[in-house]
Amino acid sequence: MSDATERLLRARVRPTRRPVMRQRWDDLFFLHWEYAAAAIQARLPSGLTVDTFESKAYLGVVGFRMNAVRPLGLPALPWLSYFNELNVRTYVRDAAGEPGVWFFSLDCDRAPAVVIARAGFGLPYEHAAMSFGPGLAQSCRRQGEQETAHYAWSAGSSPQIAAPGSLEFHLAERYSFFSVRGGRFVRGQVHHTPYELSSAAVTAWSDLPLRWDGFDVGDRAPDLAHCCQGVAIEAFSLVPAHA
Numbered sequence: 001m002s003d004a005t006e007r008l009l010r011a012r013v014r015p016t017r018r019p020v021m022r023q024r025w026d027d028l029f030f031l032h033w034e035y036a037a038a039a040i041q042a043r044l045p046s047g048l049t050v051d052t053f054e055s056k057a058y059l060g061v062v063g064f065r066m067n068a069v070r071p072l073g074l075p076a077l078p079w080l081s082y083f084n085e086l087n088v089r090t091y092v093r094d095a096a097g098e099p100g101v102w103f104f105s106l107d108c109d110r111a112p113a114v115v116i117a118r119a120g121f122g123l124p125y126e127h128a129a130m131s132f133g134p135g136l137a138q139s140c141r142r143q144g145e146q147e148t149a150h151y152a153w154s155a156g157s158s159p160q161i162a163a164p165g166s167l168e169f170h171l172a173e174r175y176s177f178f179s180v181r182g183g184r185f186v187r188g189q190v191h192h193t194p195y196e197l198s199s200a201a202v203t204a205w206s207d208l209p210l211r212w213d214g215f216d217v218g219d220r221a222p223d224l225a226h227c228c229q230g231v232a233i234e235a236f237s238l239v240p241a242h243a
Contacts, residue, residue: 004051005165007099008173014191019234021071023081025192026230027136028064029153029200031222032171033207035059035215040090043214044102047185047243048178051091051099053170059217060089060171061209063138063151064230069113083110084130086140086149088209091171092178096242100176100187104213107140121188121238122181136227137204142212149206153227159196168197168226178241187241192231200225 037057040050050057063086068076076082087106093099107128108114114125127143141148162168172195177188202225207217 002165003097004099005169007093007097008169009164011099011175012173012191012194014234015189015236017236019072019191020237021069021233021235023069023233023235024067024230025233026065026067027132028062028195028228028230029136029138029151029202030171030197030224030226030228031061031151031202031205032058032224033060033210033217033220034223035090035217039215043104044090044092045178045180045185047095047241048092048102049094051093051170053167058091058171058223059210059215060087060091061207061222062087062089063140065132066108066113067230080110080112083108083113084132084138084140086128086130086138086209088213088215091174094178094185094187094242098176098187098242099174100178101174102178104215105142105209107142107209120181122179122186123177140209142209145208145212147208149208150204151202151206152204153200153202153225155198155227156201157199159198159229161194161196167224171224172197172226179238181238185241185243186238188238189236191234191236195228195231197226197228200227
């Protein structure tokens with residue numbers, strides 16, 4: 001087993017400290033495009049290295065419904081705890097080799113969530129108009145943009161946990177994210193059971209979120225498409241990352 005696979009397996013172990021939030025991520029889709037590693041690296045902050053698989057780097061567009069979002073010990077609230085999210089991400093490791101995700105943007109249709117995530121976690125959340133359905137479909141128009149990204153998909157295979165060492169494992173088994181908060185380079189952690197992924201039959205897709213973030217994939221369809229029914233999440237407080 002490779003060192004990279006072992007690090008990803010270790011990252012799925014639940015932290016011993018108390019979580020600060022609980023939530024669900026439901027009806028997820030994962031679209032990935034191969035992209036030049038050097039071009040991604042040029043967009044990363046000092047201290048992060050693009051994490052490649054067989055020398056290939058990837059950009060992801062991931063959409064889902066955030067459900068029952070609440071601080072530990074408090075109930076979910078109508079409207080406030082339920083919203084849509086769509087993020088543009090890549091896969092990285094810090095100076096100590098810790099694997100995780102770097103977000104270029106996170107579109108969200110609930111204004112308080114945008115404010116809290118920006119301030120509390122240092123994440124680049126964006127205000128957006130979003131909708132979900134009918135069926136497995138999501139749309140997103142970022143504030144200040146004129147076009148709307150549309151997605152529709154269905155499961156094309158039985159759900160299963162990604163095999164260690166596979167590309168799907170490299171992309172999905174990410175339990176940390178990196179950000180800069182208050183001038184400090186930090187790492188956030190989540191815990192959930194491993195995604196049970198299905199290949200996705202995609203009937204609508206868009207590269208608009210990539211273009212909004214300055215990436216050009218040449219209007220080509222995603223190289224990989226997966227979906228997942230959902231997972232229950234525990235989110236933990238930020239810790240210093242290794243720069």
